[in-house]
Amino acid sequence: MTDMLWEFFLITLKIGALAFGGGYAMITPLHYDLVTHYGWLTETEFSSAVAVGQITPGPLMIMVAFMGYKVAGLPGATLGTIGLFLPSALIVLAIAGSYLRFKDAPIVQGAMRGVSLAVIGLLAAVVIELGRGALSTPLDVLIGIAAFVAAGPLKRDPIAVLLGAGLIGLVHYLIVGG
């Protein structure tokens, strides 16, 4: 393993273990290490990586596979992905393991009930945040309402709802040209 590949792996491992706050919290530290500090990626490559994360399905942070490929080919993509996702998986397994062992204890039941309820408040706040970012034109609002009606009252499959929303956005850009 080359020094660069090893160092890249350690950086992704560090960010994977320390970046709290979801995938978005990882973008700034990745940019600092890979662009500013080591100079392994150009600004353009970094923003391409973010765009790749946005257009591919699945987690946004798969952008690290694109970055890893630019840094060190397929081994870079593989190790970078492992480094970024492995700490999260191990920490979740540690929590899940002890949760399942103690889940019948009243204190644990109360704690998980408290977390579950708070999560719903959290997700409601997320909807407002998402809306503030994504609903900038009247068409966006219409797409949002249509998606709500389709997924809620009409019980349509969420994948179909998302693809429909994407298609409307695509057609609109084709007609108006952005």
Add this chain to the structure above:
Amino acid sequence: MVSLIQLALTFLKIGALGFGGPFSLLAIMQKEVVERRKWLTTEDFTQSIGIGTMTPGPIFFAAAIFVGYRLRGIPGAVICGLGTLLPSFILAVLIAALYVEVESSLLVMGTVHGIAAGVVGLFLSVVLKTGRATAKDVRSTAWIVIAFIALAILKVDPLLLIVIAGIAGAWLLRPMPKIQAAEK
């Protein structure tokens, strides 16, 4: 018991078709795992998001690992994690290897823009559904409202909020076995 193959197929589907970021992935997981296949309850689903918020790294990935572990132990966790990552990993490597220009394409931008707007409505429906299934009395509704106000208006850190909710819940929401026994 859920078979590992069923689990792999479900999470590969989410990984391959889940466009639009963590909240559309969670919405799809809710549909597939809770509503359609009934492998987990709504409360299990919100717990997985709670775990995802408390741990470092992508929220959906952590939730998928938790769900996989709940259903089939370590092999289940590995399969859910890999299934979530594999389709987009292959795509991202292909795009990097073939030097496809991504960010400049107007078509891609239009699609991403439309999906982002759709996620708002889609996710709102998921929040209402989970809220309705979870808020069964005044106390739990109040709990949700307080959490919402803390985040949306007071801008409390979500991680801190989840930790406080856990500690407060351990104290205030724990079942009281002794009192129930006395009533019987």
